[in-house]
Amino acid sequence: MKKLLLVNTNIEKSPYPIPPLGICLIASFLKDHYDVRIYDGMFDEGRDLEQVIRSQKPEFIGFSIRNVDEMVPEKSRFYVEEAYLKFIEPARKLSNAPFILGGSGYTIFPQEILDYTGADYGIAGEGEEPLMALLQALERGEDARGIPGVYVRSGEGTAMTDIYSLSGKRRTIRCIERDFNSRPFSExxxxxxxxxxxxxxxxxxxxxxxxxxxxxxxxxxxxxxxxxxxxxxxxxxxxxxxxxxxxxxxxxxxxxxxxxxxxxxxxxxxxxxxxxxxxxxxxxxxxxxxxxxxxxxxxxxxxxxxxxxxxxxxxxxxxxxxxxxxxxxxxxxxxxxxxxxxxxxxxxxxxxxxxxxxxxxxxxxxxxxxxxxxxxxxxxxxxxxxxxxxxxxxxxxxxxxxxxxxxxxxxxxxxxxxxxxxxxxxxxxxxxxxxxxxxxxxxxxxxTPPPEMLREAVALRNQQGLREPMFRTLLRLRKEWKAKGKLS
Ligand code: B12
Incomplete structure (x- = not known):
């Protein structure tokens, strides 16, 4: 079986760290056909990636790009840049395997993110079947361009694609709607x-x-x-x-x-x-x-x-x-x-x-x-x-x-x-x-609540054995702090 490494590039811990469900589902879907391994960058943030690539020697590497930005005008964090600098660029120095991008953030800007990162392929929308088809095409040395959902980057700065519909210079991305009920669990x-x-x-x-x-x-x-x-x-x-x-x-x-x-x-x-x-x-x-x-x-x-x-x-x-x-x-x-x-x-x-x-x-x-x-x-x-x-x-x-x-x-x-x-x-x-x-x-x-308030909330929850959602504890403290003038 050929080896596929799936990399979770999401390092955002707010509002809490979320496990990479998408690549877990893909790993379950492909497990009988590929030797799939997941590298979860959430906590490690790229530190062990070199060692993982050197030991596994993957024939294909997939990167999941979940977030692009925070959707809040006052916030300027650009997640795609982080994914590139912490994962994609370092991996490129270690491996010539085809790099394949996917994920919700990627799907919103498939062409732009392929150009930005210089990765080889991208899959817009659901990853399961298109990734299987892409990997099989690559194994057989076939052209991947006909596979629905697949973007192919060839040459500097140009992304060629079989995208479903083009309107002027802009495309409408459309997910291909497949049966979802009979899929294996993500585990x-x-x-x-x-x-x-x-x-x-x-x-x-x-x-x-x-x-x-x-x-x-x-x-x-x-x-x-x-x-x-x-x-x-x-x-x-x-x-x-x-x-x-x-x-x-x-x-x-x-x-x-x-x-x-x-x-x-x-x-x-x-x-x-x-x-x-x-x-x-x-x-x-x-x-x-x-x-x-x-x-x-x-x-x-x-x-x-x-x-x-x-x-x-x-x-x-x-x-x-x-x-x-x-x-x-x-x-x-x-x-x-x-x-x-x-x-x-x-x-x-x-x-x-x-x-x-x-x-x-x-x-x-x-x-x-x-x-x-x-x-x-x-x-x-x-x-x-x-x-x-x-x-x-x-x-x-x-x-x-x-x-x-x-x-x-x-x-x-x-x-x-x-x-x-x-x-x-x-x-x-x-x-x-x-x-x-x-x-x-x-x-x-x-x-993000002030660290002191968060500490107080945790202490209160432990003392009183509170099971309510954290935000309710924090809101009570906010009310108190506001009344005491500790919060504007
Ligand atoms: C649920 C959700 C949340 C929940 C998460 C709870 C949880 N337990 O996961 C909450 C409310 C906490 C949340 C927070 C945020 N979210 Co949110 N969230 C979603 C939502 C609705 C579903 C995500 C999900 O789990 N989908 C199910 C999984 C199975 O799908 P998937 O991961 O996309 O994977 C599939 C494909 O993408 C693909 N795929 C995935 N990886 C890979 C890799 C490869 C190689 C390939 C080929 C394919 C592939 O295949 C997978 C299976 O088919 C999406 C919108 C959406 N409909 O997708 C927004 C979405 C992902 N969120 C988004 C954002 C921005 C955020 C926040 C940054 C918002 C903020 N300002 O705080 C935070 C970030 C949190 C974090 N730590 O990362 C954006 C991301 C894109 C963007 N605009 O940047 C989305 C797309 C919404 C949007 N409006 O555009 N979110």
Whole structure:
């Protein structure tokens, strides 16, 4: 069997280190055909890469590029540069194996990142089948250019591709939608030194692929396709059951679907299966969409073991929700907030200001909603400015409005959209002012608590044996600190 090394280049530890689910799934998928090894750069940050390459002598090296940027205008961390400097460039000095890129960040900018890093191939979208096809083509000495999803770089500065559709100079990336139910489990904890993740980490799990929503700025349908491909609840819970026996009860299982409660019924079925098996595991999920929330859903989630959820309405202004094409109504958001309070389901809320039609009035509408409906024990994050990614409806709008041109390379420097009536400095002022008056509201540029507060929170949790989500402990401290004038 030929040897394939898969490298996790993600070293971001905030909000917590996340295990590289994508390459673990690929490793499981390819294991009968290739001798696959994973090098996890999350904690080691490249230090052992040389030794791994020298000892394994891989015939192919795949690099996973998850993040590009933080999607926050005030933050300038460029993850692709880090991946290049810490992993790709050093590996190039040690190996002539074909370098193959993939991952969600890569998929958003396939051509640009191939050019930036000088890697040989890239796979946009899901990695499993295209990588298998690419490796087989390379083994047979065949041209890889016909393989759907595969980008081929040949020569300096040019990336040639079989990309699915080209519109002018820009392409629309489209994930090829394959069956997702019959795939092998990721077995993440067996493929990595999972003990490094057990402290604050999570075991990630996907219940489906695809996102059928059409949010203006969002890249998810490009990454996963726009048709839901569901995993059966039995298979999902089998994986949780198996993994929890190995990793123990200290680990939280986190659902990483784009939207957890879409399409209606799937999340409910998963909860029922979890309840039926009495697993007693700790669960959390991001992406609870206000559209399909109900008493039944939240009741089942609590019974199944959900300790925390993320809700991402982005706005609570009727006109902005419509412009952002969120697909839910004010009634949906109000109901969701009421239910979250009623069930006391710890929630982190995310609002994204500055989209088309945003102005001081619409900003105030969202703030009024926060004051009236959101439980002050819950966290609210506020961002201003929508990162523009190629292939999204926002990209087209920004072109039409003249904010960007076809020639612009949006990979770096990062480009954000601000509506004309909420320009960047103005919006920042509104957000900072709103946050300064509310202990549970934070600007997204300010996600790390002061180290002293974090220490105090850990001590408090240990002393009182608190099992609540960390953010709730931190919020109580923020309230106290604000009252004492220790926090602005
Ligand atoms: C869940 C999620 C989160 C959760 C993570 C929880 C967890 N336990 O993992 C939370 C909320 C914490 C989070 C945080 C962040 N996230 Co996030 N997140 C996601 C989301 C919705 C799913 C990621 C996921 O696990 N997918 C499932 C796995 C199986 O898919 P995958 O990793 O992409 O792998 C497949 C392919 O990409 C490919 N592939 C992957 N690696 C490789 C390697 C090779 C060689 C090949 C060939 C193929 C390949 O094959 C895999 C299997 O098919 C994506 C959006 C999306 N729909 O993808 C955003 C996304 C990945 N996040 C993003 C970002 C930016 C962030 C943050 C930086 C945000 C911030 N400012 O803090 C942080 C970074 C956190 C960190 N430590 O890295 C961006 C990344 C791209 C970008 N714009 O930079 C995305 C794409 C969203 C977006 N709007 O564009 N995130």
């Amino acid at each position: 993440t904890d067996r493929k990595l030194d999972f003990s490094l993740y057990t402290g604050r980490g999570v075991y990630s799990i996907q219940t489906k692929r695809g996102c059928a929503l059409h949010c203006l700025y969002c890249s998810y349908p490009l990454l996963e396709g726009s048709r839901y491909r569901l995993r059966s609840p039995v298979s999902i819970v089998d994986e949780i059951e198996e993994a929890s026996e190995r990793v123990g009860k200290n680990v939280t299982f986190e659902f990483v679907d784009s939207t957890f409660n879409e399409p209606k019924g799937h999340a409910e079925d998963i909860c029922r299966e979890l309840i039926r098996r009495k697993l007693n595991v700790r669960l959390r999920t991001m992406g609870v969409n206000p559209r399909n929330t109900s008493k039944e859903l939240f009741g089942l989630m609590l019974d199944a073991g959900f300790a925390q959820i993320d809700v991402t309405p982005d706005s609570a202004s009727p006109s902005v929700i419509k412009n952002l094409r969120k697909g839910f109504t004010m009634d949906d958001i109000r109901r969701t907030a009421r239910l979250i309070k009623e069930f006391d389901l710890p929630a982190m809320w995310f609002f994204l200001f500055g989209g088309p039609g945003e102005n001081q009035t619409t900003f105030s509408e969202t703030i009024d909603f926060i004051d009236k409906y959101i439980n002050p024990a819950d966290m609210v994050y506020m961002s201003g400015g929508l990162r523009i990614y190629p292939g999204t409806p926002l990209y087209k709008l920004a072109l039409m409005e003249g904010c960007i041109s076809l020639e612009d390379n949006l990979l770096y420097p990062f480009v954000f959209y601000f509506s004309p009536e909420s320009p960047r400095p103005q919006l920042r002022e509104w957000i900072l002012e709103a946050c300064s008056k509310r202990h549970h509201c934070l600007p997204s540029s300010d996600t």
